[in-house]
Structures are given as structure tokens and as C-alpha cells.
Amino acid sequence: MQRWSLAQSDMNKFETKHWTSDTVAADLEHAIHEHRLPPGTKLGEDELAEAYGISRTIVRAALLALSHRRLVELKRNRGAFVAQPTVRDAREVFEARALLEPRTAHSAAERMTDEDLALLRSNIASEHEALDAGENGRALFLSGQFHVEIARIADQTTVQGFISELISRSSLIIALYWRRRAALCETQAHHALLDAFANRDGDLAEQLMKSHLLDLVASLDLRNVTQPPTSLREALKR
Amino acid sequence: MQRWSLAQSDMNKFETKHWTSDTVAADLEHAIHEHRLPPGTKLGEDELAEAYGISRTIVRAALLALSHRRLVELKRNRGAFVAQPTVRDAREVFEARALLEPRTAHSAAERMTDEDLALLRSNIASEHEALDAGENGRALFLSGQFHVEIARIADQTTVQGFISELISRSSLIIALYWRRRAALCETQAHHALLDAFANRDGDLAEQLMKSHLLDLVASLDLRNVTQPPTSLREALKR
DNA sequence: GCACGCATGATTGTATACGAAATTGAGTTC
DNA sequence: GAACTCAATTTCGTATACAATCATGCGTGC
Numbered sequence: 430m431q432r433w434s435l436a437q438s439d440m441n442k443f444e445t446k447h448w449t450s451d452t453v454a455a456d457l458e459h460a461i462h463e464h465r466l467p468p469g470t471k472l473g474e475d476e477l478a479e480a481y482g483i484s485r486t487i488v489r490a491a492l493l494a495l496s497h498r499r500l501v502e503l504k505r506n507r508g509a510f511v512a513q514p515t516v517r518d519a520r521e522v523f524e525a526r527a528l529l530e531p532r533t534a535h536s537a538a539e540r541m542t543d544e545d546l547a548l549l550r551s552n553i554a555s556e557h558e559a560l561d562a563g564e565n566g567r568a569l570f571l572s573g574q575f576h577v578e579i580a581r582i583a584d585q586t587t588v589q590g591f592i593s594e595l596i597s598r599s600s601l602i603i604a605l606y607w608r609r610r611a612a613l614c615e616t617q618a619h620h621a622l623l624d625a626f627a628n629r630d631g632d633l634a635e636q637l638m639k640s641h642l643l644d645l646v647a648s649l650d651l652r653n654v655t656q657p658p659t660s661l662r663e664a665l666k667r
Numbered sequence: 668m669q670r671w672s673l674a675q676s677d678m679n680k681f682e683t684k685h686w687t688s689d690t691v692a693a694d695l696e697h698a699i700h701e702h703r704l705p706p707g708t709k710l711g712e713d714e715l716a717e718a719y720g721i722s723r724t725i726v727r728a729a730l731l732a733l734s735h736r737r738l739v740e741l742k743r744n745r746g747a748f749v750a751q752p753t754v755r756d757a758r759e760v761f762e763a764r765a766l767l768e769p770r771t772a773h774s775a776a777e778r779m780t781d782e783d784l785a786l787l788r789s790n791i792a793s794e795h796e797a798l799d800a801g802e803n804g805r806a807l808f809l810s811g812q813f814h815v816e817i818a819r820i821a822d823q824t825t826v827q828g829f830i831s832e833l834i835s836r837s838s839l840i841i842a843l844y845w846r847r848r849a850a851l852c853e854t855q856a857h858h859a860l861l862d863a864f865a866n867r868d869g870d871l872a873e874q875l876m877k878s879h880l881l882d883l884v885a886s887l888d889l890r891n892v893t894q895p896p897t898s899l900r901e902a903l904k905r
Numbered sequence: 906g907c908a909c910g911c912a913t914g915a916t917t918g919t920a921t922a923c924g925a926a927a928t929t930g931a932g933t934t935c
Numbered sequence: 936g937a938a939c940t941c942a943a944t945t946t947c948g949t950a951t952a953c954a955a956t957c958a959t960g961c962g963t964g965c
Contacts, residue, residue: 449948473916473917474916474917475915475916475917483949483950484949484950484951485917485950485951486948486949486950486951487948487949487950489917489918490731493728493731493732494731494735497732497735497736498735499825505917505918505956505957506916506917506918506955506956506957507916507917507956507957507958508916508917509917518824518825521823521824521825521826522825524823524825524826525767525823525825525826525829528766528767528770528771528826529763529766529767532766533766585759585762585763586756586759587737587756587759587760587762587763587833588759588762588763588766591763591829595825711946711947712946712947713945713946713947721919721920722919722920722921723920723921723947724918724919724920724921725918725919725920727947727948743926743927743947743948744925744926744927744946744947744948745926745927745928745946745947746946746947747947906965907964907965908963908964908965909962909963909964909965910961910962910963910964911960911961911962911963912959912960912961912962913958913959913960913961914957914958914959914960915956915957915958915959916955916956916957916958917954917955917956917957918953918954918955918956919952919953919954919955920951920952920953920954921950921951921952921953922949922950922951922952923948923949923950923951924947924948924949924950925946925947925948925949926945926946926947926948927944927945927946927947928943928944928945928946929942929943929944929945930941930942930943930944931940931941931942931943932939932940932941932942933938933939933940933941934937934938934939934940935936935937935938935939
């Protein structure tokens with residue numbers, strides 16, 4: 430069940446665990462993915478080092494890793510910030526997903542085992558739970574996991590890495606450009622995909638994934654009107 | 668014309684330039700891409716630090732960046748080594764390229780400007796030059812640049828990043844699994860692509876890219892017989 | 906009163922020192 | 936002579952110290 434937050438110390442995970450740059454990066458990515466660390470948040474090295482009970486060396490390595498995944502932006506002599514994808518970034522991310530995910534879903538459908546199906550099913554169930562409990566961040570994270578899991582089932586490690594990165598970035602994009610109306614169609618699409626997987630129907634899964642991604646983009650407000658702050662230093666830096 | 672090598676000191680670039688982790692990483696990637704640093708080569712931190720005239724801090728950041736691109740493998744307490752993609756890795760890399768590059772070539776054909784065409788043309792010319800001069804590594808690098816350039820022209824930064832990584836990894840794969848026969852069909856395919864681009868024929872470019880990639884895979888020896896060394900510590904470690 | 910410049914403080918960039926892990930080789934034992 | 940043990944050495948992992956850079960606020964001059 431393990432839940433926690435970076436700011437509130439409802440658990441002493443920071444002292445107990447033995448952190449490495451990888452685990453710290455994963456922890457931060459998780460927090461970013463769940464919108465506990467919104468876009469633009471400053472990630473001070475000293476602050477993080479103290480929070481995790483480690484030195485800045487590890488923190489820097491973790492931030493470097495996240496910057497390579499374009500989840501944080503490193504500004505020289507200024508610090509690390511949770512990335513703020515532009516409208517253009519958003520379009521590119523979903524273009525890339527459209528190239529990778531439908532065909533990957535096709536492969537996954539053909540390789541799907543019963544264990545895989547059960548795992549996907551429980552994922553959707555958890556997503557529902559989270560939604561019912563009002564834990565939107567957690568639901569969003571699980572929703573992303575669903576997509577990554579498909580790539581894993583397709584047995585394409587390399588593509589899985591790309592998709593994982595794209596989905597984490599999608600979470601940032603959703604944080605910035607999500608328009609409220611038409612909310613929970615998410616789990617519906619996942620349910621439909623699950624059915625296609627259960628029938629090992631690759632063509633259908635591919636088609637469903639394609640339209641699912643189109644729906645996602647359609648649910649965003651990517652008019653350039655809402656341009657991200659550029660000139661006056663991140664528009665008050667939040 | 669600036670050419671140089673890591674081992675031989677035919678130029679004193681190491682003292683003059685002001686290196687950062689990014690430039691060091693790019694320099695190493697270039698060397699790997701050109702097969703001056705073959706798969707399995709040990710990249711000792713102290714060695715590199717001394718070579719570039721910087722401290723291990725920068726070297727570590729560069730190696731970390733390259734490990735995220737799967738060009739070097741970091742083994743805990745043992746050091747960094749130029750990656751040795753397995754047969755499975757090779758298949759995955761070319762599967763991913765097959766997903767990304769044909770459609771990207773399609774987009775590129777539609778957005779192609781005359782300047783872009785000239786750039787691609789000069790790239791091919793340089794590739795020919797290198798081949799004639801027997802500089803196979805340089806030719807291979809330029810051949811890769813051709814593909815990355817197409818992604819840039821398609822105006823897809825994110826996909827370009829993925830393709831760039833995949834192409835660098837492809838260079839390692841070629842170093843390990845290239846079978847000699849049927850050598851220079853490379854530039855032919857690029858010429859054909861260039862023609863399609865010149866005619867702004869997206870469908871043709873997409874098709875040509877697809878078969879180009881198939882040809883590439885076909886030119887590799889990916890039978891599992893030639894398994895990469897695993898058990899006896901990198902098979903004499905080079 | 907406004908703007909510019911300089912000093913101060915905070916934060917990151919880099920180097921180095923120390924500790925930990927693993928490899929290596931010699932020495933010993935069976 | 937073969938195999939094992941253990942110390943010595945090398946190399947990486949982490950922390951910390953110092954330098955450089957940027958942001959901030961006060962003071963001065965126009």
C-alpha cells in the first residue's frame with residue numbers, strides 16, 4: 430500500500446532505505462508522474478540531499494538521469510526544475526507515442542499470456558480504486574503503468590524504455606494542458622484494450638491503441654494561446 | 668577537416684578545449700560511433716580524466732550520460748565499458764528503428780527544403796570521400812548522420828533523440844555482427860532516398876527507408892551461434 | 906524618484922580526499 | 936603440482952571542501 434509524500438513526513442523512508450542514484454531517480458520520477466511535484470518545481474540539490482539523507486553527489490546523479498529523460502530541466506548555475514513541456518513538446522511526445530505504441534500493442538496481443546492478462550486486469554482495478562479514493566495522481570501513474578506494461582509484454586526492452594520516458598513526459602503534459610471536461614474515459618479505453626488482448630486480437634488492439642492516443646491528444650488544450658512562460662523567467666517561477 | 672584519435676596524440680585538443688560533461692560525452696560517442704573505441708573497451712575514469720585534463724567528476728557525468736543511451740555499460744565497482752549489444756539487443760534496436768524511421772522519412776520528405784536537400788547531398792558526398800580514403804569508421808559515422816538528419820528535417824526533436832541513440836547503438840551492432848559480404852550497398856540506398864526526397868515523395872521515401880532497414884538487418888549475422896561473451900568475464904576482456 | 910552598480914548571500918560546478926569493493930598475485934597447504 | 940587463502944593494489948563509490956556563478960538588496964548618483 431506504501432504511500433508517502435515528499436513534503437510531509439508521514440513516514441521515515443528517508444532514513445531507513447539505502448538510496449542510490451537509481452532509486453532516488455525512480456522515486457523522484459514516481460513523484461513527478463503522480464503530480465506530487467508539479468512542472469516548474471525547483472529541485473534544490475541541498476534540499477533533496479537533506480531530505481533523502483544523502484550527499485549532493487547522489488542527488489546530482491539522479492537529477493542528471495532525469496534530465497536525460499527530459500523530466501527535469503537543468504539550468505546552468507541555476508538548478509534543476511521539473512520540466513515544463515511546451516505545446517510543441519506535447520505534440521512531439523504524442524507523435525512519438527503514435528509511432529511506437531499501436532504496433533507494440535499488436536505484438537503484445539500476440540504474445541500475451543494469462544499471467545500478463547491478470548496483471549493488466551489488476552492494474553486497471555487499482556486504477557479504479559485510486560479514482561474512487563480521489564487519488565488522481567496515483568490513478569494517473571497506474572494508467573501510465575498500463576502502457577509500459579504492454580511494451581514489456583511485447584518483449585521489446587528498448588521500445589519499452591522509450592515508451593516509459595514518453596509516458597512520464599505525458600504526465601507532465603497532462604498536468605499543464607489537461608482540459609477538465611471528458612474526464613474518465615481513460616479506464617474505458619483500457620478496458621477495451623484488455624478485451625482485445627484477451628482475444629489475442631492484434632489488429633484490434635493496434636486500432637484501439639491508436640484511437641486511445643488520439644483521444645488523449647484531443648483531451649488536451651494545445652492551442653498556442655496557453656503558451657508556456659518563456660521571457661520573464663518562468664513567469665514568476667511559481 | 669579536424670580528425671583525431673583518442674590513443675594517438677596527433678593533436679593537443681585535450682589541453683586546449685574547455686571540456687564539459689556534455690562535450691566529453693559527445694566526443695566519446697563520436698569515437699564509439701566511428702569504431703575507434705570498439706565494443707568491450709574499458710573506459711577507466713582516471714585514464715579518461717587524465718586524457719582530457721579534467722577531473723573524474725566530469726568523466727563520471729559523461730559516462731553516466733552514455734550509459735543512459737546504452738552506449739556504455741556501467742558495472743558496479745568494476746568500471747565502464749563500451750557496450751556489447753547482444754543478438755537480442757540488435758533485433759530490438761532494428762525493430763525500434765523500423766517503427767520510427769520509415770514514417771519519419773515520410774514526414775521529412777514533405778517538409779524537405781532545398782537547403783535540407785543540399786545538406787543531405789553533401790553528407791553522402793563526404794561518405795563517399797571517406798570510403799574512398801579507406802576511412803570506414805568515418806564513413807559509418809556519416810552514414811548514421813544521414814539518418815539523424817532526416818529526423819531533424821522531419822522536425823521531430825523527440826523522435827530524433829531516439830533515432831540518434833538507436834543509430835549509435837547500431838554502430839556497435841555492426842561492429843559485432845557485420846558480415847563482410849555485400850558491403851557498400853549503403854550509399855546506394857541513401858542515394859535512392861535522396862531522390863525520393865528531391866521529389867517530395869513521402870510514400871516512396873517511407874518504403875525505401877523500410878527496405879533499407881531490412882537490408883541492414885539482413886547484412887548482419889544474428890544467429891545465436893555467435894553469442895557474445897558472457898561467462899568468462901568478457902572473454903579475455905578485449 | 907528612478908536606475909544603475911556594487912557588495913553580499915545563496916546555490917551550483919568542480920576538484921579532491923577518503924572509504925569500499927573487487928581483482929590480482931604470491932604464498933601456503935594438501 | 937593444484938587449489939585455496941589472504942594481503943596488496945587498483946578502481947570505483949561517496950562525501951566534503953572550495954571556487955565560480957548568479958540572484959538579491961542596499962546604497963549612491965543622476
